[in-house]
Amino acid sequence: MHPLLALIGKDLRLHVHNRRALILTLAVPIAIASFFGSLFGGQSGRVKPSGVPVAVVDLDHSAVSAQVLSNLLAEAGLRVSFPTNEAAAQDAVRQGQLAAAVVIPANFGRDAGRGLFGGGAKPDVVLYEDPGRQMESGLVRGLLTQHIISAVARNVFNGASGRQFTREGLARIEEAQGMPAGDRELLRTMLGGVDRWLARVETNGTSAAGAGGPGGGGGGFSLPFNFREEPAVREAVHQFQYNGYAHSFGGMSMQFVLMAAIDWGLAILLERQRGLWRRLRAAPISRGTLLAGRAASSALIGFGTLAVCWGFSMVVFHVRVLGSWPGFVLCNLAVAVFAASLGLFIAAVGRTPEATRGLAIFVILILVMLGGAWIPSFIFPEWLQQASVVIPTRWAMEGFDGMTWRGLGFAAAVKPVLVLLFSSLVCGGLAWRWFRWEAD
Amino acid sequence: MNPPILEVRGLRKTFGSLVAVEEVSFSVAAGECVGLLGPNGAGKTTTLSMLAGLIRPDAGEVLIAGRALTGDTDPAKRRLGLVPQDLALYEDLSAAENLAFFGALYSLSRAELRDRGAAALDLVGLSGRAKDPPRTFSGGMKRRLNLAVALLHDPEILLLDEPTVGVDPQSRNAIFDNLETLRARGKTILYTTHYLEEVERLCSRVVIVDHGRVLADAPLAELRAREGEGQRCTVELAAPAPADWIAALRGLPGVRRVAARESQLIFEVADLTVAVPAVTAWLAQHGAQITQLSSARPNLESVFLSLTGRNLRDD
Numbered sequence: 001m002h003p004l005l006a007l008i009g010k011d012l013r014l015h016v017h018n019r020r021a022l023i024l025t026l027a028v029p030i031a032i033a034s035f036f037g038s039l040f041g042g043q044s045g046r047v048k049p050s051g052v053p054v055a056v057v058d059l060d061h062s063a064v065s066a067q068v069l070s071n072l073l074a075e076a077g078l079r080v081s082f083p084t085n086e087a088a089a090q091d092a093v094r095q096g097q098l099a100a101a102v103v104i105p106a107n108f109g110r111d112a113g114r115g116l117f118g119g120g121a122k123p124d125v126v127l128y129e130d131p132g133r134q135m136e137s138g139l140v141r142g143l144l145t146q147h148i149i150s151a152v153a154r155n156v157f158n159g160a161s162g163r164q165f166t167r168e169g170l171a172r173i174e175e176a177q178g179m180p181a182g183d184r185e186l187l188r189t190m191l192g193g194v195d196r197w198l199a200r201v202e203t204n205g206t207s208a209a210g211a212g213g214p215g216g217g218g219g220g221f222s223l224p225f226n227f228r229e230e231p232a233v234r235e236a237v238h239q240f241q242y243n244g245y246a247h248s249f250g251g252m253s254m255q256f257v258l259m260a261a262i263d264w265g266l267a268i269l270l271e272r273q274r275g276l277w278r279r280l281r282a283a284p285i286s287r288g289t290l291l292a293g294r295a296a297s298s299a300l301i302g303f304g305t306l307a308v309c310w311g312f313s314m315v316v317f318h319v320r321v322l323g324s325w326p327g328f329v330l331c332n333l334a335v336a337v338f339a340a341s342l343g344l345f346i347a348a349v350g351r352t353p354e355a356t357r358g359l360a361i362f363v364i365l366i367l368v369m370l371g372g373a374w375i376p377s378f379i380f381p382e383w384l385q386q387a388s389v390v391i392p393t394r395w396a397m398e399g400f401d402g403m404t405w406r407g408l409g410f411a412a413a414v415k416p417v418l419v420l421l422f423s424s425l426v427c428g429g430l431a432w433r434w435f436r437w438e439a440d
Numbered sequence: 441m442n443p444p445i446l447e448v449r450g451l452r453k454t455f456g457s458l459v460a461v462e463e464v465s466f467s468v469a470a471g472e473c474v475g476l477l478g479p480n481g482a483g484k485t486t487t488l489s490m491l492a493g494l495i496r497p498d499a500g501e502v503l504i505a506g507r508a509l510t511g512d513t514d515p516a517k518r519r520l521g522l523v524p525q526d527l528a529l530y531e532d533l534s535a536a537e538n539l540a541f542f543g544a545l546y547s548l549s550r551a552e553l554r555d556r557g558a559a560a561l562d563l564v565g566l567s568g569r570a571k572d573p574p575r576t577f578s579g580g581m582k583r584r585l586n587l588a589v590a591l592l593h594d595p596e597i598l599l600l601d602e603p604t605v606g607v608d609p610q611s612r613n614a615i616f617d618n619l620e621t622l623r624a625r626g627k628t629i630l631y632t633t634h635y636l637e638e639v640e641r642l643c644s645r646v647v648i649v650d651h652g653r654v655l656a657d658a659p660l661a662e663l664r665a666r667e668g669e670g671q672r673c674t675v676e677l678a679a680p681a682p683a684d685w686i687a688a689l690r691g692l693p694g695v696r697r698v699a700a701r702e703s704q705l706i707f708e709v710a711d712l713t714v715a716v717p718a719v720t721a722w723l724a725q726h727g728a729q730i731t732q733l734s735s736a737r738p739n740l741e742s743v744f745l746s747l748t749g750r751n752l753r754d755d
C-alpha cells in the first residue's frame with residue numbers, strides 16, 4: 001500500500017473513531033446553524049414570519065380609525081392585538097411582549113381632518129416604543145404614518161364627511177382676520193372647487209369612498225404612490241425562495257471546519273509529544289508525503305463535514321443552490337483546503353498542544369466573526385467592511401451566499417475560490433518553512 | 441566476529457547550551473546484541489534518534505552497513521526497526537490497524553501487511569486482541585504491541601529504547617522471551633536501558649554512557665573480570681555490627697573488602713571456601729548471631745558505580 005494512502009486512511013479512521021470530533025464537526029454546527037438560521041429570517045415563503053407584535057388602542061371608533069385599524073391588520077409584517085385600554089398596552093410594551101403600542105385618541109378622525117386644513121388642535125397619536133427594539137418600532141411608525149395619512153386623506157376628500165370638511169374650511173376662510181385678499185380669493189376658489197366636485201360625485205352616484213384607498217384606481221383622493229416590494233434576488237423565478245438558513249449553515253459549518261483544523265494541527269503536536277512522530281520519521285517516507293497526507297485527510301474531512309451540513313440544510317430547511325453548482329462545490333473545496341492548510345500552520349507554529357489550543361481558538365473565532373459567519377458582514381460598520389476584505393473567511397461567506405440564496409453564476413465564485421486557495425498557499429508555505437521536522 | 445553493521449563515530453548533539461551527547465562512538469556487529477546502558481539523561485535516546493535519522497548530529501556520523509543515511513527516503517532506513525521509549529501507538533485504532541498502518545509506511549503489500557501483522561501479534565502473544573484498541577490494553581500489553589509494530593518490515597537491526605519501562609515483571613519476562621527469540625533469528629539488537637540486569641540477561645556486550653560520553657565498551661565477561669574473580673558474600677546479623685569490627689574482618693584470610701549496611705555485612709572475597717569459615721568463626725567468637733548468609737556471582741553494579749558515580753536505578 002502506498003504510504004500516502006496509509007497516512008490518509010489512518011487520519012480518516014481516527015476521525016471516525018473520535019466521537020468528540022464527530023460531534024464537533026457534525027452535530028454542533030447543524031444545531032447552531034439551525035438556531036441562527038431561524039433567528040435570521042428563516043425560510044421566507046414557507047413559514048409565515050411571525051411579524052412585529054404591536055397593540056392598537058382605538059379610543060376614537062370613527063370611520064378614520066376603523067380604516068387605520070383594518071389597514072394595519074392587513075400588514076403581513078405586523079401582528080396586531082387590541083388590548084382593552086391604554087395602560088394594558090403600555091404594560092405589555094414595558095414587559096417586552098410588544099415592540100410598540102399605538103393609541104388613537106378620541107375624536108381622532110374629526111380633529112385630524114380639521115388639522116389638515118389648519119383648523120383646531122392637531123390630535124396626538126401616542127406611540128409607546130420598546131427602546132430595545134428600535135428597528136421594529138421604526139417599522140411600526142412608518143406603517144402607521146402611511147396608513148393614517150391615507151385614511152385621513154380619503155376621509156377628508158371623499159363623500160359626505162369630505163363636504164363637511166370643505167364647508168368648515170370655507171367658513172374659516174371667510175372668518176379669518178387679516179388674511180390678504182388675494183390669498184383668501186385663491187383658497188376660496190380651491191376649496192369651493194373641491195366642494196363642487198364632491199357634490200357632483202354625490203349626485204352621479206359614483207361611490208368614490210368605496211373605490212378609493214391607498215391602491216385604488218377609482219375617483220377620490222389617495223396617496224400619490226404605492227410601495228411595491230420586490231426582493232433583489234432571483235427568488236421570484238425559483239420554486240424555493242430566500243432562506244436565512246443558507247447563510248447560517250455556510251457560516252457555521254465553515255466555523256466548525258476551521259475549529260476542526262485546530263484539532264488537525266494539535267494531532268500533529270500530539271503525535272510529536274507521544275513519540276508517534278519518531279515512528280513516522282523513522283520510516284523511509286519524505287517530508288512532503290507526511291504533510292501531504294495530513295493535508296489531504298484534513299481537506300477530505302473538512303469537505304465531508306461541509307457536505308453533510310449542507311445536505312442537512314437542504315433536506316430539512318430547503319436551502320437551495322440557486323446559483324452555480326460547480327461554483328458551489330468549488331467554494332466548499334476551497335474552504336476545506338484552506339482549513340487543512342491552517343491546520344498545518346497551527347502544527348508548525350504551535351509548541352505544546354495545551355498552549356496552542358487556546359490561542360488558535362481565539363484566532364479562528366476572530367477570523368470567523370470578521371468573516372461574517374455569525375452575522376452577515378453587511379451589518380458591520382463601513383470601515384470594518386473594508387478592512388475585512390483581507391480575511392479569507394469573508395470571501396468564503398461571499399462565495400457561499402452568492403452560490404446559494406443570491407443565485408449568482410459561476411463567475412461570482414471565482415474570486416472567493418482564488419482568494420481562499422492563495423491563502424492556503426501562504427499558510428501551507430509558512431507551515432513547510434517553520435515546521436520542526438526533527439523528532440524530540 | 442562479523443563486520444559491523446552499525447557504526448557510530450564521534451556523535452555529538454547539543455540542544456541550545458545543553459550538551460546531550462558529547463562524543464559517542466561504538467559499533468555493533470551483525471547478529472550481535474549490545475546493551476546501551478546509562479542513567480536517565482545520559483543521552484541514550486538522543487543517540488538512538490541520531491542512529492535512526494530522526495535528528496541530525498552536530499558532528500560525527502552513523503554508518504549502516506558501511507554507508508551513511510542520505511535522506512528521509514533512504515532505503516537503508518528499512519534495515520532499522522525503532523522501538524521508541526514512549527508508547528508510540530494510536531490508542532483508538534485496533535492493534536491490527538496500528539500494525540498495518542506502520543507497516544504500510546514501508547510500502548508493504550496488503551498480503552504482507554496481513555501475514556506479517558498476524559505473525560508479529562503472535563510473537564508478542566497478542567493474537568487474541570488484534571481487533572481491540574491499545575487504550576483497552578494493560579501497560580505490559582501496550583509495551584508488547586509497541587515492540588511488534590517495529591517488526592512488520594522485518595528489519596535486520598532493532599533499536600530498542602527502554603522497551604520494558606513501567607511494566608510488571610510478568611510482562612517484562614514476556615518481552616525478554618520475545619527479544620531472545622528475535623536474537624535467535626539473527627537480528628542485531630541495540631538495547632537501551634538503565635537496568636543492569638536486563639543487559640546481563642540479554643546482551644553479550646555493553647556500552648556504558650553517561651553525560652553524553654562512552655565510559656566503557658566491552659564484552660560483559662571482560663567487565664566482570666575487571667571486578668576481579670572475586671565473589672560476593674552477604675552476612676545478615678541479628679544486630680548492626682560495631683564499627684571497629686570492619687577493620688578486623690578485613691584482616692581475615694580470603695577477604696578483600698568489607699562494607700556494613702545496617703545489620704548486613706558485605707564481603708568481597710577472593711575465595712569463598714577460605715573466607716566463609718574464617719568469617720563465621722570470627723563472628724561466633726565475638727558473640728554475633730548470624731540470621732542469614734548468602735553469596736552471589738560478581739555483580740556488575742560496582743563497576744558501574746565506580747565508572748559513573750551514580751546509581752543505575754531510577755534516579
Ligand SMILES: Nc1ncnc2c1ncn2[C@@H]1O[C@H](COP(=O)(O)OP(=O)(O)O)[C@@H](O)[C@H]1O
Pocket residue numbers: 439440455458459460461478479480481482483484485486487
Ligand atoms: N529535544 C530536546 N531538547 C532539549 N533537550 C533535550 C532534548 N532531548 C533531550 N534533551 C536533553 O538531553 C539530555 C539527554 O537526554 P536523553 O537522550 O533523552 O537521555 P536518556 O535517554 O539517556 O535518558 C537530557 O538532559 C535531556 O533533557
Ligand SMILES: [Mg+2]
Pocket residue numbers: 484485486525601602
Ligand atoms: Mg531515554
